[in-house]
Amino acid sequence: MAGVREEQRARTRRALVERARALFATRGYADVGLAEIVAAAGVTKGALYHQFEGKTGLFRAVLAEVADEVAGAVVAAAEAHDDPWAQLLAGCRAFLVASTDPAVARIALVDGPAVLGWAQWRALDEATSGRHLVEALETLVAHGVLSPRPVAPLAHLLGGAMNEAALWLAGTAEAERPAALETVWGELAALLDALR
Amino acid sequence: MAGVREEQRARTRRALVERARALFATRGYADVGLAEIVAAAGVTKGALYHQFEGKTGLFRAVLAEVADEVAGAVVAAAEAHDDPWAQLLAGCRAFLVASTDPAVARIALVDGPAVLGWAQWRALDEATSGRHLVEALETLVAHGVLSPRPVAPLAHLLGGAMNEAALWLAGTAEAERPAALETVWGELAALLDALR
DNA sequence: CCTTTCGCGTACCGTCGGTACGCGAAATAC
DNA sequence: GTATTTCGCGTACCGACGGTACGCGAAAGG
Numbered sequence: 449m450a451g452v453r454e455e456q457r458a459r460t461r462r463a464l465v466e467r468a469r470a471l472f473a474t475r476g477y478a479d480v481g482l483a484e485i486v487a488a489a490g491v492t493k494g495a496l497y498h499q500f501e502g503k504t505g506l507f508r509a510v511l512a513e514v515a516d517e518v519a520g521a522v523v524a525a526a527e528a529h530d531d532p533w534a535q536l537l538a539g540c541r542a543f544l545v546a547s548t549d550p551a552v553a554r555i556a557l558v559d560g561p562a563v564l565g566w567a568q569w570r571a572l573d574e575a576t577s578g579r580h581l582v583e584a585l586e587t588l589v590a591h592g593v594l595s596p597r598p599v600a601p602l603a604h605l606l607g608g609a610m611n612e613a614a615l616w617l618a619g620t621a622e623a624e625r626p627a628a629l630e631t632v633w634g635e636l637a638a639l640l641d642a643l644r
Numbered sequence: 645m646a647g648v649r650e651e652q653r654a655r656t657r658r659a660l661v662e663r664a665r666a667l668f669a670t671r672g673y674a675d676v677g678l679a680e681i682v683a684a685a686g687v688t689k690g691a692l693y694h695q696f697e698g699k700t701g702l703f704r705a706v707l708a709e710v711a712d713e714v715a716g717a718v719v720a721a722a723e724a725h726d727d728p729w730a731q732l733l734a735g736c737r738a739f740l741v742a743s744t745d746p747a748v749a750r751i752a753l754v755d756g757p758a759v760l761g762w763a764q765w766r767a768l769d770e771a772t773s774g775r776h777l778v779e780a781l782e783t784l785v786a787h788g789v790l791s792p793r794p795v796a797p798l799a800h801l802l803g804g805a806m807n808e809a810a811l812w813l814a815g816t817a818e819a820e821r822p823a824a825l826e827t828v829w830g831e832l833a834a835l836l837d838a839l840r
Numbered sequence: 841c842c843t844t845t846c847g848c849g850t851a852c853c854g855t856c857g858g859t860a861c862g863c864g865a866a867a868t869a870c
Numbered sequence: 871g872t873a874t875t876t877c878g879c880g881t882a883c884c885g886a887c888g889g890t891a892c893g894c895g896a897a898a899g900g
Contacts, residue, residue: 453866457878478674478758481856493858494879503857553762562674562758566749566811601809601824601831608808609801615762616800628797635797642838649897653847677887689889690848699888 461499461509463489469510473551477507477559507563511572514556519576521546526580532591536584537640540610541633543577547614548629554618557611573607581607594643602643609636657695657705659685665706669747673703673755703759707768710752715772717742722776728787732780733836736806737829739773743810744825750814753807774803790839798839805832 467488471480482503486492500506525542526535547553561569570578585599613632620628663684667676678699682688696702721738722731743749757765766774781795809828816824 453877456866460878476758476761482858483856492880494881496879497858498878558757558762561754561811562672565672566754567815570812570815597831597834598827601812601828602835604808604812604828605805605831605835608811609805611808612800612804613797615757615804616766616797619763619766631794632797632800635793635801638793639798639801639835639839643835649846652897656847678889679887688849690850692848693889694847 457499460489460491460495463491464496464499464506465509465513468506469513469551469555472507472510472559473554476554477563504563507559508572511555511560511564511569514552515572515576518543518546518552518556519580522577522580526584532584532587533593533644536588537637539580539584540606540636540640543581544610544614544617544629544633544636547611548617548625550618552618553615557615578603578607606640609639653695656685656687656691659687660692660695660702661705661709664702665709665747665751668703668706668755669750672750673759700759703755704768707751707756707760707765710748711768711772714739714742714748714752715776718773718776722780728780728783729789729840732784733833735776735780736802736832736836739777740806740810740813740825740829740832743807744813744821746814748814749811753811769803774799777803802836805835 464485468480468485471485471488482493482496485506486496496506500509521542522539526539529535529538547556560572564572574582582599582603585594585603588594589596589599613636617625617629617632660681664676664681667681667684678689678692681702682692692702696705717738718735722735725731725734743752756768760768770778778795778799781790781799784790785792785795809832813821813825813828
């Protein structure tokens with residue numbers, strides 16, 4: 449099982465996802481044609497359609513990669529703490545920091561819902577970083593830190609607040625972004641703290 | 645200045661915006677072609693391009709109409725109260741109720757940012773319902789109900805939370821939507837109340 | 841009336857996402 | 871080791887889409 453064939457397949461996939469991600473991030477899904485993507489990846493449309501279900505399928509793979517990276521950052525930040533409340537704060541902050549990258553924001557927050565439809569986008573979020581938010585809130589309710597309440601609506605409210613905040617920060621000039629991020633984080637932390 | 649010409653112009657605009665809004669709301673911006681829109685409106689592409697700057701221009705007009713209606717509902721709800729805090733609550737609730745309509749959510753929250761770009765979408769929101777949220781928060785700070793703080797970040801957080809909640813509600817079955825709305829509203833009201 | 845303006849229909853174009861099909865090399869069978 | 875199948879991918883092509891150029895006819899202005 450040397451797998452020279454499987455290896456080539458993986459290389460093509462990687463090249464397509466990598467180049468498509470860079471192009472989608474800078475110019476948006478609608479403004480990038482398949483011809484440009486396959487040329488940048490050094491393959492042809494035949495290869496693309498052999499690996500993905502059209503342009504939306506390629507975008508789905510790109511978005512899944514981005515979402516996985518963001519979720520990874522959230523988990524890594526949360527694991528650095530033992531206290532559930534500190535884990536929530538660290539996870540939320542990590543999500544905000546990661547999503548503030550304009551490339552991430554563009555793919556995951558602007559084009560994602562429109563290209564895949566909101567339901568499919570939500571399902572992907574629920575499978576990655578969104579799940580961790582729900583779990584963190586459930587843990588806090590179980591520990592009595594938060595009063596018993598339906599956590600799903602609250603998770604949506606908090607997730608939406610962070611998404612919008614990330615979008616706003618992604619649109620600010622890079623020089624003043626760190627300061628703006630701290631201001632937003634201060635408000636978000638105050639909002640979270642008010643929940644206890 | 646009878647204006648039979650201006651009258652015809654207005655009629656064409658109305659027909660295009662009206663039919664485009666219905667089509668965009670049910671099938672999304674990307675899945676509706678100009679040929680279908682102009683056929684539904686009883687005109688041709690020549691008329692469309694004479695009145696709007698292409699497909700995105702038509703969408704901008706549709707979105708502006710939707711945003712104005714939502715902002716109108718927010719203002720009407722707020723004006724029914726005298727107390728600034730009650731005005732904020734009523735305005736937020738009205739925004740949530742209006743944006744929960746799947747047609748509104750699809751146009752204003754899903755396709756809007758992707759089609760116009762997030763910056764332009766935000767500017768339009770800032771000119772309609774978003775402005776009222778900022779003003780309400782500023783009034784509350786001025787009255788000492790809220791502690792002095794930067795209201796812009798907070799407005800983004802709250803606005804994002806309501807947008808995401810509306811999207812979620814718009815995706816639920818219509819029969820159980822009212823109950824879900826009350827649950828979400830309960831959480832949102834609790835969040836707002838925790839700010840005082 | 842005669843000229844200008846203007847709303848809009850018609851015909852056309854380049855580009856896009858998507859498909860059909862064939863080739864050549866790797867995997868598999870015997 | 872050869873025959874056969876599988877499969878990754880390139881090539882050529884198609885229909886549909888957004889957008890443009892241009893002309894006509896009626897209203898507006900003098």
